[in-house]
Amino acid sequence: MIVGRLAVAALAAIGALCAAFPASPESAAGGSSTVAMRSREAYSQPSPALPADRLAEFFLGRALFRQVWVIPPALDSDVDGLGPTFNRPSCVACHLKNGRGFAPEAVEDPLRAMLVRISVPGTTDKGAPLPHPAYGDQLNDAAVPGVPREGRVLVNWQYRTERFADGSTIELRKPAIEFAQLAFGPVGDDLLLSPRIGSPVFGLGLLEAVSDTALHAQAAREKPDGITGRVNLVWDESAQQKLPxxxxxxxxxxxxxxxxxxxxxxxLGITSPVLPRENCPPAQVACASAVNGGDPELNEAQLRSMVLYQQALAVPAARTADDPAAVRGRAVFMQAGCQHCHLPQLQIGTHPEHAWLSNQTIEPYTDLLLHDMGDELADGRPDFEASGRQWRTAPLWGIGLTKVISDRESYLHDGRARTLMEAIMWHGGEAQAARERVRSLSASEHADLIRFLESL
Ligand code: HEC
Ligand code: HEC
Incomplete structure (x- = not known):
């Protein structure tokens, strides 16, 4: 714990230095929750603004995030409760170094940092996607001994080539998902499915502090290129109402x-005070009768610490200003119209719990709104107010560290893009005009745009 405090003090000191030199190339991407770090640990730092008396709780949350949970019953009842069915035994398995997950390369590879959401047409009384009667709302490809796993996911890649205006080309790949070894019969023809990689999990307390009013105002704002933007409204169990x-x-x-x-x-198959019932659809008898690890398996104090951990992970500073190519690339980003969705700056409001996160300017490069991204990115699976063609603008802060943090690059919701340029070339729908501007750029403008994204 003492080491942690010293590290935070050191980071705070770096922050103070930056403040002392306004010409410093470091940005304050996450306001007072920014760290000047470019190493593999850059997504894993506590916010310098986190009060020192909350650090112990942060580190407990970190331990639980990294914990490989065990099958109940176990001697250490604090960390048992895995399953009966699950995808991976730890949070960090899909959020390596708090970064993004990835899709399997070959069809025989298991899903290691990815999951597939499933449902059938219709909604629950809360407006959520209607779970499949036998498999629920997510295919669990692992289970404890004595309980059948639901099935396996096979990812087949389909390739095609896109051409830029200067004649150069880029290869794109798109996943086709199949299920195998299904334990409870066929999924049926009306199944809706959505493959998703784990998303980066730093800076999220700041996004939680964006006010509802700001979200609605941004949605209502006039934007060029036919861009709209919609607030999703989703059921929240603790609030017992729909929230943005x-x-x-x-x-x-x-x-x-x-x-x-x-x-x-x-x-992971772990119950908590918010969701206290095991995830066993009616057809899954062995699942329902399996031994559990407590009622609920995770207690309120543990849950709070895990939430604090997510709220307090700092954002790495951007380093655009000291790289002329990145500065040029920022202008390309603006000319292409990327910033109408990937908002460079957001003024955040009062965080419901934490004054130290509240009321500051951040640089997340998202509006948190839903946009129609066209046929090619569509999953055809509505999720509350989000249609099968809509996705939340992905935050771009910290994205330039992907190569450092993760073993491989994988972008977009299903990890199909292997480079930043592939991710851009998949943009369609409301982002089609921006993509077409990128298509017509010169090779050196492309390089500058990527350098800018890599400086974030
Ligand atoms: C099997 C892989 C997997 C595991 C294990 C996993 N996650 Fe995730 N995580 C995801 C995926 C996929 C998403 C995106 C979900 C979506 O779009 O519906 C996500 C999203 C998130 C987000 C939201 C990030 C954002 O930018 O909106 C948080 C926070 C998060 N996970 C925390 C956790 C925690 C805490 C655990 C452990 C209890 C955990 N995850 C375990 C795959 C995983
Ligand atoms: C209409 C809104 C919109 C515009 C305009 C737009 N984007 Fe996006 N961007 C999105 C959405 C939504 C996603 C997530 C799509 C998905 O995962 O399927 C995204 C994803 C990305 C990603 C991948 C992020 C990740 O975490 O995987 C990158 C990189 C990106 N955009 C860059 C750009 C650039 C560069 C431009 C300008 C040329 C641009 N975008 C224009 C909405 C937009």
């Missing part, structure tokens, strides 16, 4: 408390 969505690839979750509880239950 902020988290997930479709902004399908409103609060970090809900996000952590859903991940615990859906991805």
């Amino acid at each position: 969505g902020r988290f997930g690839w479709k902004a399908n979750v409103a609060t970090l408390r809900q996000q952590v509880a859903s991940a615990l239950l859906g991805d």
